[in-house]
Amino acid sequence: MRAVFVQASVAAAVAAIAYFFVHNSLENLERLNVKTGFQFLARPAGFGITQHLIPYDEDSSYGRAFLVALLNTLLVSAISVVLATIIGFTVGLARLSRNWLVAKLATAYVETIRNVPLLLHLFFWYFAVLRPLPGPRQSVVFGGVAFLNNRGLYLPAPILEPGFAAIPIALLVAGLATGALVWWSRRTRLRTGRHHSVIWYAIVLLIGLPFVADVLAGFPIGWDIPRLAGFNFQGGVVVIHEFVALTVGLSIYSAAYVAEIVRAGVLAVPKGQVEAARSLGLRPGQVNRLVVVPQALRVIVPPLTSQYLNLTKNSSLAAAIAYPEIMLVFAGTVLNQTGQPFEVMTITMAVYLGLSLIISLVMNWYNRRITLKERTS
Amino acid sequence: MTSRWIVAAGFACAVLPGLAAAATLDDVKARGALHCGTAPNIPGYAFTDDKGDRRGFDIDLCKAMAAAIFGDANKFKLTPVGPRDAFAALQTAAVDILTHRFTWTYNRDAGSGLNFTRVMFYDGQGFMVRKSLNVKSVNELNGASICVGQGTTTELNIADYFRSHSMKYTIVTFADLDEARRAYDEGRCDSWSNDRGSLAARGLGLKNRDDHVILPETISKEPIAPMVRQGDSQWEDIARWTFDALIAAEELGITSANVDELKAKSENPEIKRLLGVTDDLGQKNGLPASWAYDAIKQVGNYGEIFERHLGPKTRLGMSRGQNALWTNGGMMMAPPFR
Incomplete structure (x- = not known):
């Protein structure tokens, strides 16, 4: 009873303090003649953004500019998380390799990369990418359809004609069929102990079915090939250097930390486990896959979560190299143009908080799934 | 207590x-x-x-x-x-x-x-370009990419000017004004835009100032x-x-x-x-x-x-x-x- 009372009073005190701060700010804003409110989100933004995943132009609203920036943040974070994980696992395991050269190279990677500030990484990659590339007129051409210059990488863009839906449908069917095959193969193995490899069937299905659909539908996808017009290329899709530099910089930097987390996780698995697995006659690959990694993951996942959170928040450094993410577009241009710092910064903080909570949620769910389940029977 | x-x-x-x-x-x-x-x-x-x-x-x-x-x-x-x-x-x-x-x-x-x-x-917003482009006026910049530093009304002025002249453009916005100049210097953009006062001041940081020229037009009023x-x-x-x-x-x-x-x-x-x-x-x-x-x-x-x-x-x-x-x-x- 007493504990409940203490908890309730603490909660009430926290709420009172929060109320005091909010109330005080609002009162002061009023006194300083600062107009507050979120109506500005519906007004036209009027400025351009280099990379937008959804349609956007100068007539779009500040709200839409916010969405564009949010999607850009999500895009770069998601790709960098995947790349950082792949590079990090590779380097982490390489550092444990019995091959002297591989182990030392991995050590050198970790020690060099993580001891240089991320902002310098970003500047390095940005200007390292930019400097050697030629101007638009001297572009490096790939097969006459893709062009690389100091403005970006210009690729052909698909133009969807009627009937193109057949291809994603075929792909979906192929995916489902592959899933069924894998499920059947595993069930047979568990029941009879016999192993049926399904990989070749899967490849044939996943490539063949969409191709057949493409032919049957009369090749419904055309290509919009970029062409030089005036100063720059027009048409196609462009991968901007800001995006490449940011993705590469973030991935390589975060991978150094992931590598150490992976190494710690693997080293945390008792040696006896490996020896026991070997003595049962498992092959080295199986020892890793079935014994070491599942146990290492329990140690790896919680710090890996923090690393993913860091990476997402670090993406805000992109403002320095002109990648149009939330800090640059929303907490920058929009804030400047509207003169509504309190609202804009509140939304921006809510975005990073929200992203972090979602990542935490997913990772915690995954962590619970892989925790060691002690079986009593 | x-x-x-x-x-x-x-x-x-x-x-x-x-x-x-x-x-x-x-x-x-x-x-x-x-x-x-x-x-x-x-x-x-x-x-x-x-x-x-x-x-x-x-x-x-x-x-x-x-x-x-x-x-x-x-x-x-x-x-x-x-x-x-x-x-x-x-x-x-x-x-x-x-x-x-x-x-x-x-x-x-x-x-x-x-x-x-x-x-x-x-002040007023102006444009700097490389002399080698042989551009004499902002109105010849159709389709150009433009590096700008954020923090003023720069982006809005460019959007308004180019749209009212039916010209296309790509804007590359940097949080820092000097990074915008650096990226322009490295060839990321055809032009670099800012208040003329800033172009004169920050232009001193270009690798070779003499290779660049400020175009005659002023596209905005910046009191x-x-x-x-x-x-x-x-x-x-x-x-x-x-x-x-x-x-x-x-x-x-x-x-x-x-x-x-x-x-x-x-x-x-x-x-x-x-x-x-x-x-x-x-x-x-x-x-x-x-x-x-x-x-x-x-x-x-x-x-x-x-x-x-x-x-x-x-x-x-x-x-x-x-x-x-x-x-x-x-x-x-x-x-x-x-």
Whole structure:
């Protein structure tokens, strides 16, 4: 009873303090003649953004500019998380390799990369990418359809004609069929102990079915090939250097930390486990896959979560190299143009908080799934 | 415990609003120093020189204010603030005045709790391109990519201009103005756009300034004005009239060199009023009678400040243009001192 009372009073005190701060700010804003409110989100933004995943132009609203920036943040974070994980696992395991050269190279990677500030990484990659590339007129051409210059990488863009839906449908069917095959193969193995490899069937299905659909539908996808017009290329899709530099910089930097987390996780698995697995006659690959990694993951996942959170928040450094993410577009241009710092910064903080909570949620769910389940029977 | 909390909270509620509402001039006098917010680093306007001193046009405006208030142009403290934090710094009284590079616009004035004092520099947005492009006009930039630094109305001006001329463009926006210049220098963009004053100042950082040219068009009007908090009209008057006094001094031919002589001998009634010989204009604003004299003597008139930091003899090499006195075909005019 007493504990409940203490908890309730603490909660009430926290709420009172929060109320005091909010109330005080609002009162002061009023006194300083600062107009507050979120109506500005519906007004036209009027400025351009280099990379937008959804349609956007100068007539779009500040709200839409916010969405564009949010999607850009999500895009770069998601790709960098995947790349950082792949590079990090590779380097982490390489550092444990019995091959002297591989182990030392991995050590050198970790020690060099993580001891240089991320902002310098970003500047390095940005200007390292930019400097050697030629101007638009001297572009490096790939097969006459893709062009690389100091403005970006210009690729052909698909133009969807009627009937193109057949291809994603075929792909979906192929995916489902592959899933069924894998499920059947595993069930047979568990029941009879016999192993049926399904990989070749899967490849044939996943490539063949969409191709057949493409032919049957009369090749419904055309290509919009970029062409030089005036100063720059027009048409196609462009991968901007800001995006490449940011993705590469973030991935390589975060991978150094992931590598150490992976190494710690693997080293945390008792040696006896490996020896026991070997003595049962498992092959080295199986020892890793079935014994070491599942146990290492329990140690790896919680710090890996923090690393993913860091990476997402670090993406805000992109403002320095002109990648149009939330800090640059929303907490920058929009804030400047509207003169509504309190609202804009509140939304921006809510975005990073929200992203972090979602990542935490997913990772915690995954962590619970892989925790060691002690079986009593 | 609880009662102490209530007392503390009550104290905070009662005192905090009172503190901020006090007259800015009293705060500044009590503190013994004027707090100015300036741009962190822009040659000519606010930068750190080889000896580590902060110098520039914007900083001289701050010095003039300090001289008018204290009779000593060194009683000031500079807070370098980027565009993102500048308004908040002024709103929260971290600085008393922004002698910054902010364009006077409706949205920044209305509803922001801040006021612009008076235009001290008429600027406008221009474009720099490589000479090798053989471009003679902004209207030939259809389809060009343009590097800009954020923090002003730059992006909006470009969008408006290109769309009203039915031209395409790609804008590459950097948070930092110098990174925009660097990316342009490395070939990321065909053109680099900013206020002409900034192009002249920051252009000094290009690898080879002579390979570049500023196009003739000015696509926007950028009246740059120091800012104060709204709601303290005495403070706003002090700032505006101090700046007016610098311009009036140039109109009347008063310089830092001849101000003593004119104070002693001049028969011009306006000079006598301005310098506090026959009238005490300062006391109406809570300042000493010698406020204008101190500012002119210690910092110089508007023309002197311009020539010292931006004029033809400096590295920026800007001409007075629109910033000349109204009597010389420019737009600088001070209201009469009477």
